Amino acid sequence: xxxxxxxxxxxxxxxxxxxxxxxxxxxxxxxxxxxxxxxxxxxxxxxxxxxxxxxxxxxxxxxxxxxxxxxxxxxxxxxxxxxxxxxxxxxxxxxxxxxxxxxxxxxxxxxxxxxxxxxxxxxxxxxxxxxxxxxxxxxxxxxxxxxxxxxxxxxxxxxxxxx
Numbered sequence: 001x002x003x004x005x006x007x008x009x010x011x012x013x014x015x016x017x018x019x020x021x022x023x024x025x026x027x028x029x030x031x032x033x034x035x036x037x038x039x040x041x042x043x044x045x046x047x048x049x050x051x052x053x054x055x056x057x058x059x060x061x062x063x064x065x066x067x068x069x070x071x072x073x074x075x076x077x078x079x080x081x082x083x084x085x086x087x088x089x090x091x092x093x094x095x096x097x098x099x100x101x102x103x104x105x106x107x108x109x110x111x112x113x114x115x116x117x118x119x120x121x122x123x124x125x126x127x128x129x130x131x132x133x134x135x136x137x138x139x140x141x142x143x144x145x146x147x148x149x150x151x152x153x154x155x156x157x158x159x160x161x162x163x
Contacts, residue, residue: 015137017129017145021153024122029160031089034114040066043159046151049075058086063100080105081112091115109136125153 011018023030033039037054044051045068053067064081082098082105085091097108113128127149131137 014134015131019127019149025160027089027118027123030123033156043155064094
């Protein structure tokens, strides 16, 4: 996609989940929170979970790697992904179906999209999770996509607002 490409492709409610909000943080700060590992580790998953590690090579074909850790022993989830599209302060698209360098990753659960738009009072924030089949979409919804991604967004806003 080029910067002139239209915003998100049409959603399929049986395959796609979407979170949209206007947040009181400038686009540039939301972008930094998503693209600087030292910031991402401070907000990326909802408390009490943490993100103790992140490697972000923010360019098409670059690596998007995170470790999420729960409050109890043994609760650790690694996620290996690849950026597909990067338009600074506008759009990030990544997938866990590929590792960095567009290497197949043995499956994959979803492709994520982040769309940002400067609006009065902050940023229109649209996060989309696209799934390959209805079962994966339903599983992600049941895991708490809206609540979890919403709570993480609240943490991003608090961090970047200095609260």
